[in-house]
Amino acid sequence: MPHQCTNCGRTFADGSKEMLSGCPDCGGNKFQFAPAAADSSAPTGAETDGSGTVDAGSTPDSSDTESPDGVATRAAETVRDLMSAGSADDVASDGADRRQPVDTEPTADAGSTADAGSTADAGSTADAGSWPASGAADTTDSNPPTEPDDGPAGEFDEWPETARRPADRSDPPADRAVDDTERPDRSTDDSSRPTEGPTTTYADDENTAQADARSEVVPADELPAHEDGDPRPETETGDESPSSADSTGESRPVTDATDEPPEHGRVVQEPSGQRPSIEELRAELNEQFESIKIVRPGQYELNLMELYNREEYIISLQEDGRYVIDVPDSWRDADDE
Amino acid sequence: MGLFTELKDSISRATDRLFSEQEPKRIGIYGPPNAGKTTLANRIARDWTGDAVGAESHVPHETRRARRKENVEIERDGKTVTIDIVDTPGVTTKVDYEEFTDEMDEDDAIRRSREATEGVAEAMHWLREDVDGVIYVLDSAEDPITQVNTMLIGIIESRDLPVLIFANKIDLDDSSVKRIEDAFPQHKTVPLSAKEGDNMDEVYDNIAEYFG
Numbered sequence A: 001m002p003h004q005c006t007n008c009g010r011t012f013a014d015g016s017k018e019m020l021s022g023c024p025d026c027g028g029n030k031f032q033f034a035p036a037a038a039d040s041s042a043p044t045g046a047e048t049d050g051s052g053t054v055d056a057g058s059t060p061d062s063s064d065t066e067s068p069d070g071v072a073t074r075a076a077e078t079v080r081d082l083m084s085a086g087s088a089d090d091v092a093s094d095g096a097d098r099r100q101p102v103d104t105e106p107t108a109d110a111g112s113t114a115d116a117g118s119t120a121d122a123g124s125t126a127d128a129g130s131w132p133a134s135g136a137a138d139t140t141d142s143n144p145p146t147e148p149d150d151g152p153a154g155e156f157d158e159w160p161e162t163a164r165r166p167a168d169r170s171d172p173p174a175d176r177a178v179d180d181t182e183r184p185d186r187s188t189d190d191s192s193r194p195t196e197g198p199t200t201t202y203a204d205d206e207n208t209a210q211a212d213a214r215s216e217v218v219p220a221d222e223l224p225a226h227e228d229g230d231p232r233p234e235t236e237t238g239d240e241s242p243s244s245a246d247s248t249g250e251s252r253p254v255t256d257a258t259d260e261p262p263e264h265g266r267v268v269q270e271p272s273g274q275r276p277s278i279e280e281l282r283a284e285l286n287e288q289f290e291s292i293k294i295v296r297p298g299q300y301e302l303n304l305m306e307l308y309n310r311e312e313y314i315i316s317l318q319e320d321g322r323y324v325i326d327v328p329d330s331w332r333d334a335d336d337e
Numbered sequence B: 001m002g003l004f005t006e007l008k009d010s011i012s013r014a015t016d017r018l019f020s021e022q023e024p025k026r027i028g029i030y031g032p033p034n035a036g037k038t039t040l041a042n043r044i045a046r047d048w049t050g051d052a053v054g055a056e057s058h059v060p061h062e063t064r065r066a067r068r069k070e071n072v073e074i075e076r077d078g079k080t081v082t083i084d085i086v087d088t089p090g091v092t093t094k095v096d097y098e099e100f101t102d103e104m105d106e107d108d109a110i111r112r113s114r115e116a117t118e119g120v121a122e123a124m125h126w127l128r129e130d131v132d133g134v135i136y137v138l139d140s141a142e143d144p145i146t147q148v149n150t151m152l153i154g155i156i157e158s159r160d161l162p163v164l165i166f167a168n169k170i171d172l173d174d175s176s177v178k179r180i181e182d183a184f185p186q187h188k189t190v191p192l193s194a195k196e197g198d199n200m201d202e203v204y205d206n207i208a209e210y211f212g
Helices: A047-065 A070-086 A088-111 A116-127 A133-144 A150-160 A160-168 A172-194 A197-207 A208-216 A218-225 A235-239 A243-246 A255-259 A263-274 A278-288 A304-309 A328-332 B002-019 B035-047 B106-129 B147-158 B179-181 B200-212
Strands: A003-005 A030-033 A292-296 A297-304 A315-316 A320-327 B027-032 B066-074 B079-087 B095-097 B133-139 B165-169 B188-191
Touching: A003 B133, A088 A297, A133 B002, A160 B066, A297 B106, A304 B106, A304 B147, A315 B106, B027 B035, B027 B106, B027 B200, B035 B066, B035 B079, B035 B133, B035 B200, B066 B200, B095 B106, B106 B147, B133 B147, B147 B165, B165 B179, B179 B188, B188 B200
Parallel strands: B027 B079, B027 B133, B133 B165, B165 B188
Antiparallel strands: A003 A030, A030 A320, A292 A297, A297 B095, A315 A320, B066 B079
């Protein structure tokens, strides 16, 4: 959540264009930038993200039971998990079956068995990380009656209700096993690239086929962006491409996702396939968005073309990464001439 | 709110444009930091209106907000050309406060750097929205081929604005007008020293010719 509205607290993924027309929730145009590394709020450092993804990946497969779709399912699962974390209730309504497995799975993996190596990693990362991992952990704790990993659950108290709820639902043990098996790969991958920011997650992974599939489901992408359970529906989805989804936002895809049927979940998932290099993604994001890069206080890199091309522009950089964007559209519409 | 006043401004600007056909051309003075843009703007303003536009400094990014001097009337050959001069912050792709920590303490340097960055954004926005012609000021004692220069020139060209290139600081020993002419052969290059006031007649001739 590199960008946060200072008015309502809504966060935006790095590279998100949503905020260029003002905060969708409150209309505010003052934001603060918090690099992933520095973010206290988003403890989700690369590791956590990785773990989160991993968990999701593994679990989904098991739940869906379709091996070929594994990737997609995983993604869906992860999304659901996230969603569930955000709004457990929704999940329940949607179809406990699918979602439950997901939620529970991650926890199970970490806590329980098998994949020891991989799972263990996931667990640890999860603890560190704020979101998905935490949610997973909680669920696991609750689900598996006698799981050793109570510790993580405690840590995740922060994520409380939402995270836990999924857990309440009973998950089929079988799912877990499956998840575990798959997991290892993912976990290893993740571990290999600890540096990846939040952005890297799903989108990076997806291949073209997946991307195509995903394109239909645009809303899913949006979901991640709206952590707060946003009211605002469709407007954004179109604009933001996978990139936004990729970004940390995913962690709390939130309510929207829950509302939507499994399909959306799939969409999200797809990305998990293989990830293009972070550099590529970053370059693309830069192209799309970054007109002023705050290297650190007092040091800036400017993209002149972007500054020139975009209608909105930053009119005020403030202390500590806050900035104000001039949003011409917001008033131009009203009084065109 | 600020938004409101901005809105009002923009409306009045739009109506101005609609109703006053002979509104003065708005000439933006662009260039990298420390090329002498403000010195030039001051020179022009003083020569024709008696007022200065802004403070000059040897420390880069002295000008961090675009400043305008309106209704500068320049007489050439009995003709009068009226222009608004917009002195813009130096355009660069990197702003680093450490460049001026020698000149001031760190907090001031960081603030200056931040303001300079905003200034660049503002300058680029002016270029996009509000400028009818561009005076591009380069330090003739420096290598004219840098990323910023070529990029900015490219942007200006893409707008089809009339452009004059001013090779400033010809009073310096390292100055080479030829180097600048060679770098941007597609544009008219005018040598001058804004600080010393050298060759200002040719400067005004060209301004009248290009922007009149």
